[in-house]
Amino acid sequence: MTSFATLDDPSRAARLVLVGAGAMGANWASLILSTAGAELVGAVDIVPGAAARLLAGLSRNTAMAAESLADLVGAGIAFDAIVNVTVPAAHHAVTTDALFRGKAVLSEKPLAPTVAQAISLAAAAAVTGRLLMVSQSRRYFRGLTSFKRTVKALGPVGLLTNDFFKAPHFGGFRETMAQPLLVDMGIHPFDAARFILDDEPVSVYCESFNPSWSWYAGDAAATAFFTFSRGTRFRYTGSWCSPGDETSWNGAWRASSGQASVLWDGANPPVSTHADIVPLDPAEPEEIAAALAEFIRALRTGAEPSGIADRNLVSLAMVEAAVLSAQRGAAVRIADVLADARNAALGAESRAEVRAHLLAQQAGVG
Numbered sequence: 001m002t003s004f005a006t007l008d009d010p011s012r013a014a015r016l017v018l019v020g021a022g023a024m025g026a027n028w029a030s031l032i033l034s035t036a037g038a039e040l041v042g043a044v045d046i047v048p049g050a051a052a053r054l055l056a057g058l059s060r061n062t063a064m065a066a067e068s069l070a071d072l073v074g075a076g077i078a079f080d081a082i083v084n085v086t087v088p089a090a091h092h093a094v095t096t097d098a099l100f101r102g103k104a105v106l107s108e109k110p111l112a113p114t115v116a117q118a119i120s121l122a123a124a125a126a127v128t129g130r131l132l133m134v135s136q137s138r139r140y141f142r143g144l145t146s147f148k149r150t151v152k153a154l155g156p157v158g159l160l161t162n163d164f165f166k167a168p169h170f171g172g173f174r175e176t177m178a179q180p181l182l183v184d185m186g187i188h189p190f191d192a193a194r195f196i197l198d199d200e201p202v203s204v205y206c207e208s209f210n211p212s213w214s215w216y217a218g219d220a221a222a223t224a225f226f227t228f229s230r231g232t233r234f235r236y237t238g239s240w241c242s243p244g245d246e247t248s249w250n251g252a253w254r255a256s257s258g259q260a261s262v263l264w265d266g267a268n269p270p271v272s273t274h275a276d277i278v279p280l281d282p283a284e285p286e287e288i289a290a291a292l293a294e295f296i297r298a299l300r301t302g303a304e305p306s307g308i309a310d311r312n313l314v315s316l317a318m319v320e321a322a323v324l325s326a327q328r329g330a331a332v333r334i335a336d337v338l339a340d341a342r343n344a345a346l347g348a349e350s351r352a353e354v355r356a357h358l359l360a361q362q363a364g365v366g
């Protein structure tokens, strides 16, 4: 159980600063403004005017706009935490800055673009004693919880599959990434597989490619085949340039056990001809609202949230292992990816106290 600083007065609202006023930042700002127990006190974006424009479009807003966290602090704005909704490449710098200012961080996925950077961030959270949580928003769906509970009651799962076929034209950073599907989207089903199975992956074999009609520069399609520690195989097949008959954003799930198969299309309640479906809980919050609720609860009570950075590292390692496997044309072990990332994190770390923590972890005392 990781401990971290909590609110001085758990009955007051958590004062939050949104960092990153892009497409997803707008969703977060509206959510924070409509959440009891949260107060939006600032918005930051490095693009001049972007934070101000986002705030101007919101009703009931009293937050201040700025181009950096330092400007906001300089203006005397007091806050407890940031919500990091910047592009993935900025996550490490933005999160580290906030942690070392003594602020908690709720980060959009991915925690960082590499496992090494994510390990550095988890260590920075430990050193500063601040909460660092990832909003892995696709873990929070009533249908997914029902699917997981139904599957769990059936005993061991032999094969778990997820099929994801969409055709979004995002523009922006995804269209120039080398592995847009695996890196920006794969993290969701990979993390959900760990959640469904309550088990950890051991290895992966993956092939990725870019269909001839793709509007992405990098590989927009992939199949990844994971082996989990208790023997379950998890097969993910996805494409981000697949117009027509698209799946839901959660993809279509299927779990096959010795007694029954359970199917969840990612949008409607799960179905099965041979298993009793655990009903959906209508009171269960979903997506980023659920992540924010968990974050605020953690700041108030000190209860460890499911998205705490340490626990998210293996989901990120699944992504990195799949990308490596696609590059090498061979299976990759998750433990090897984590070990290499720990070494890379140590090699790249510029903060002495974080480096000391990483060294202590490697020596088995951290």
Ligand SMILES: NC(=O)c1ccc[n+]([C@@H]2O[C@H](COP(=O)([O-])OP(=O)(O)OC[C@H]3O[C@@H](n4cnc5c(N)ncnc54)[C@H](O)[C@@H]3O)[C@@H](O)[C@H]2O)c1
Pocket: 019, 020, 021, 022, 023, 024, 025, 044, 045, 046, 047, 050, 085, 086, 087, 088, 090, 094, 108, 109, 110, 135, 136, 137, 138, 172, 173, 184
């Ligand atoms: N959970 C989900 O379903 C979901 C959906 C979409 C996006 N996301 C995640 O949200 C994040 C943002 O995605 P987006 O689609 O909003 O991207 P975006 O490009 O629309 O917005 C990102 C914003 O961050 C700003 N920014 C970049 N570097 C910054 C820095 N150092 N300091 C302050 N601002 C900075 C940019 O100027 C931009 O306005 C990504 O991590 C993405 O993976 C999650």
